Amino acid sequence: MLDEIRHAAARQRTARAVRRMKADCKRLLGEKGELGGMATATDLIERLDSLADEELEEFFDFLAQDLSPDPQSVLKLAQAYAEQPDAASLLALTQAAEPARQELFRRLNRMPGGTEAVLRLRRALLKRLKARPELQVIEADLLHLLTSWFNPGFLQKKRVDWNSPAQLLEKIIHHEAVHVVDGWEDLRRRLQPDRRCFAFFHPQLRDEPLIFVEVALLPEMPSSIAPLIDKASTPLPADRYRVAAFYSISNCEPGLRSVSLGNFLIKTVALQLQRELPRLRTFCTLSPIPGFASWLLSEPDLSLLPSTRKSALAELEAARERLRKLCKGDLSALQGPAVHEHMAKEDVAALELLCSAYLLGLSPTPAGDPVARFHLDNGARLERLNPRGDMSGKGLRQSFGMMVNYLYDLSKVEASHAKFRQGEVARSRAVGSPL
Amino acid sequence: MLDEIRHAAARQRTARAVRRMKADCKRLLGEKGELGGMATATDLIERLDSLADEELEEFFDFLAQDLSPDPQSVLKLAQAYAEQPDAASLLALTQAAEPARQELFRRLNRMPGGTEAVLRLRRALLKRLKARPELQVIEADLLHLLTSWFNPGFLQKKRVDWNSPAQLLEKIIHHEAVHVVDGWEDLRRRLQPDRRCFAFFHPQLRDEPLIFVEVALLPEMPSSIAPLIDKASTPLPADRYRVAAFYSISNCEPGLRSVSLGNFLIKTVALQLQRELPRLRTFCTLSPIPGFASWLLSEPDLSLLPSTRKSALAELEAARERLRKLCKGDLSALQGPAVHEHMAKEDVAALELLCSAYLLGLSPTPAGDPVARFHLDNGARLERLNPRGDMSGKGLRQSFGMMVNYLYDLSKVEASHAKFRQGEVARSRAVGSPL
């Protein structure tokens, strides 16, 4: 009984808060000048932050339903434009077809703290999308706007080194997602002269890195990650650098998911390094293959692969059989270190064959591996598989220790990107196609 | 004969150049990833700059016609949305209703030099709009995008002083549009401790001021401009400042016309000065009235003014008559200095009355005076008329020497702005309404 009363009171509070938010949003949208509603917008930004969960849910409903274009009005304006396709009718139509929430977000974005508020809103939205697909209409608008606001042309690339503010380095340690930074001493090694780290910043979020990339300068293309992140290793002299290996790229702001910053970062960093160190000949990555193990362990029906040659299928099956035998029937043994200690050359070859099948789009979902998709879509090519590339627990679990180099040939990335969009994966000769 | 051949050749060249531009634009729009078409975009940016006049005309035609939404497709999608107003149909509709040129401009803007290219394009467009109103569809999109890109939240306010780079000061001298800066010594005086200058910058156009405002710190509200810009005047000590008078605001980038930056600049400057100098009590302007003289000289039918009181009209007519007599029939004599030397108190009052009628929206076009409209729409109020406020040649020609103070009471600007949008002009008691 008491509980019921309490719930009713809470519902009332929620209702009141959301009613007030809605009213403010409408008032803000009603303002004609840029000036109108500055106080309202500031107020909204502040209140957005303190919404309880249910209030937020209702607010999302409001954004999705009340601030979508009115179907009948749009239809009428579309008819008018079809009859008389002139400037006036087009302008009316364009404005009516644009969801009003876009303008709402733009007005919030104008005020101090607005950009952060919109990013936080999107973070909250992304968490709910799976459960509430109807909110996808909001997401479309947010992604559209953020892509424009976080335009690479507006971003600032900065080098991060041991001379950077501790405040920033602390964030780098926190956000490094690929190869965990084990404290300040570890970071220190990653910022020495034969390592480079670059981050993108946005003028509105002055001290917040958006994304950063870590690069190792090396005499040759690396085949395993351990030496690159070894705290005790000694930096090489600059005249030995021939290869720039991108070994880690991490996003810091979940509210920017799908706003592509990584490709621009990699490319501007590669261009800058080339200018600075003209002896560099190769720009590549040393990348994990996060989906390989779980794919193989899911016992995929290899005959369903878009393979064209019969022999290819046979080879793949033979490779799998070989590994099964090695593991005494349980392929997941490959996720532990023991099996790897006495693998024959042929076992390794079998593992490589299956991995190249996985990466080269033989897997049912061609976009199965997010890292592969990222680099291939950027126009990189699959250069080399590296068995025993990452023998850490995580490396074994993800991909039986296998790593891969993607090669960025700046003169070819546009062409490779275009081909990849048509389904063709660029690869070096070293990576034999099992097809 | 030769001429004809030459013309034909030129036409062919133009046609070829424009054909190539069009093809590139379409290719760029066809790219799906952000990466695709980086080279194409860079190329387009460069070529845009070297288009001959006719080529540019044709390019604008292409933007207006080929990159507008297709009426039939939009109509179909609007019908689909009306039938099934869900996320998918809305997304399809929104995308189809947005003119493709918006995406084109966005993609140019991503590349180095892109923002400048778009600004130059708009400058060229604005010059042609009057003659070619059908290009208004392009202008709508450009204004929409630039308003978003030059969002005050993305701008950086910087103080300009005698310690600023000469390069920047040179631009300030060049762009000062209200009270011409007569060389470096003049500027030097305007940057001394009792004067302030602030400018907005955009991260993409690092060293280019977009707009700047000049402020004088004074013991009381100023009634004439000459002492403010007197090179030989001595700065007052800081403890005497009570009034911050904005006496000049100038835009530097014609490509940003109608992108409102001035109101934000004035307000953030006022807030900063208030923090820095807590003894300041008044924030006002000392402004020109650029349209007053030409309005009065056009012999307007005063009875057409939206006047409600009969007596008001009579008073206005009497005032005009008085001035006519003073000028021996030719009101334009008020644009010379001689008449002003022996004006009676009543003559001055007559001039003030007519000026307040002009400013208070009695003039047929309520937005007749651009400076008045700017400040009133910002939420300032008409505070005081200042006869003999600017006795320079320009001041006499524009407004018979009359100047005006607009008052910014930060706690009231939102309300005043809202009222102004409904047709009501905020004014102090000192400004008698002739209505």
Added chain:
Amino acid sequence: MLDEIRHAAARQRTARAVRRMKADCKRLLGEKGELGGMATATDLIERLDSLADEELEEFFDFLAQDLSPDPQSVLKLAQAYAEQPDAASLLALTQAAEPARQELFRRLNRMPGGTEAVLRLRRALLKRLKARPELQVIEADLLHLLTSWFNPGFLQKKRVDWNSPAQLLEKIIHHEAVHVVDGWEDLRRRLQPDRRCFAFFHPQLRDEPLIFVEVALLPEMPSSIAPLIDKASTPLPADRYRVAAFYSISNCEPGLRSVSLGNFLIKTVALQLQRELPRLRTFCTLSPIPGFASWLLSEPDLSLLPSTRKSALAELEAARERLRKLCKGDLSALQGPAVHEHMAKEDVAALELLCSAYLLGLSPTPAGDPVARFHLDNGARLERLNPRGDMSGKGLRQSFGMMVNYLYDLSKVEASHAKFRQGEVARSRAVGSPL
């Protein structure tokens, strides 16, 4: 036999190297213009760094003997000056009486890397002084020059905070000499808003802090160190700060020993904090008493103290006796934590009495405690003794856990300093004098 040959060869090498150094020094001193000998000086700087130990010993001999003024020449010039005390004879005398090594050091100091080289030389010299007192003549010149070069007027004070370069913070961690910094998390706490850290830098040694001080902003004068350096403590809001407590001051450059920087640093920091936080009323330290325990354990003959009252001596002896009993005869038990757990009020009072005797100059060497001498000579006054102020191992060993506050009353420091020079120690009433 072979050994002998080897030694002879080594001696020859040493002799050669030193001969060359000497010749270069003389050549450099022979140059008349500033320009002459730039190459020689650069060369010397480099070679100084690679001298072997014996070579350095010989080089010091050379500096001490060959570059001292020639007694007979000086005597003659002193006679000439006594006979005719004019400008010419004075100039000749002054120049002849100045050891030539001063000019040598000045010329090294002009070149890039010269200042560092001179500092390194002094570090090496200071280590040898005890064993070779005849080198004191070099030390006198070095101290004279460095005091002039590291003039506080030439130094730059910078705030160190969590936004400082990691490179600098690393040095702070390394050089903190009073309360060891236990890693980056510890440092982070010491740089939060209620803690301040300031360092002095020299333009020639750009990224090298010379000395730094750590300050805690508190509501009242602190009585124990543990809460100040507790990593987990929560910063207080700024409106609660009333006291600035200097709790650690560390030199970073051993080559600057006896070049007094600390007093200027404390005073400029105090002045800056007073400006920034006008509510601060008290500037004090929380200081260790490094020599107290070893003094008491040395069983000093208290009757030898410059005590004037008989009763004072009796009180002191009684206090010592009380503590002896508490410790069952062995006072060093006070250096362990156990005894402290059940000390009676009277035991604590006894300890305080002995400590104040030690600090107030009753100890045979009035300058017995270096920290006390530093602050008292700076003009601070002895404000309060804090039993159990530092119960760490180091604190117990040094001073049986006792700490002391010195108070900096900026309006009185000059007077207190003057008195201290005449043997009088300024103290608050709270610190009873056992005299």
Added chain:
Amino acid sequence: MLDEIRHAAARQRTARAVRRMKADCKRLLGEKGELGGMATATDLIERLDSLADEELEEFFDFLAQDLSPDPQSVLKLAQAYAEQPDAASLLALTQAAEPARQELFRRLNRMPGGTEAVLRLRRALLKRLKARPELQVIEADLLHLLTSWFNPGFLQKKRVDWNSPAQLLEKIIHHEAVHVVDGWEDLRRRLQPDRRCFAFFHPQLRDEPLIFVEVALLPEMPSSIAPLIDKASTPLPADRYRVAAFYSISNCEPGLRSVSLGNFLIKTVALQLQRELPRLRTFCTLSPIPGFASWLLSEPDLSLLPSTRKSALAELEAARERLRKLCKGDLSALQGPAVHEHMAKEDVAALELLCSAYLLGLSPTPAGDPVARFHLDNGARLERLNPRGDMSGKGLRQSFGMMVNYLYDLSKVEASHAKFRQGEVARSRAVGSPL
């Protein structure tokens, strides 16, 4: 009568002010620690600035007489040192032989504003030296200290360009002493990409340039100044630069006279330009010859020149005779433009011969020309005479329009400097010696 009374009163005031200054100076010198007397020093700095002329005269007397070493004490200590040349006796002697005013200046220099105060004092002193040679003892100490404080190692070289603060550029305009800067437009030209300007700054005088040099980047060694300072000239592209011509070097701080900064500035600028523009092959000057005309017009007895060959004297006399004829007896006609318009080749040769005699040390005072002495002592060599090099009024008056290039061959400057100190002037073959 009244006048006498007034004078007496003034004398009394002076006496009082000086008495107080003296007392303060002595108190300051009596302080033992660095801390003591901070207030006294600050006070002295302030009062130094407001001393009337007679007060300053008396203060200089005090510095010269009272703060010189005591002859008898020094003599005694010199005897003691001669008897027992150990560390203690040396230290005592060194301290006693150093004039106490050195320590006074050092203590002033430690305080804020102290460096400026000492510089101002020296400026006042330099003006009086001629009339009061006994003050030379003060000057010796000031020069000694300032040379140490304005050690090039402590200075900061900064590039001055069109992006520099207007405040700094204004000072450059003001201090340019060689070729007057005719306003901002003139300066602007001198700061374009094919011109360079560098200045030295001292950390204590943050925004005050001490000395600056202007450089023109050119395809060949310049023979006349007009094109270099032509406001309307167009900058050359960077790939054409082969020669860096130093065409103006100006001191900004008269209090630093004789503290040599120019040679270091020229050399570090040359080194930097060489690094930055590896195609530069020649570093030279285009310099005035300020003393040439007045020397020739003084009708020097050429036979007194240290000429060794008889024929040389005859040649020189013949050249002078030739010019006399050209000028119809009055050589000063060469200071006007008319004569130069119809000079025969032989007349020009005669002028060159006499000029080279003047510069090559044939003139009775070998250091006759200050500009020549400066560059030759820096190790530059006399490279080429340029008749008609500066046809401005000043150029004609100073040197009949003649200019000279000095060449800086960085690999030879030390050797040339050494030779010059032994009386030998380095010259190119192009400059025929009249000897």
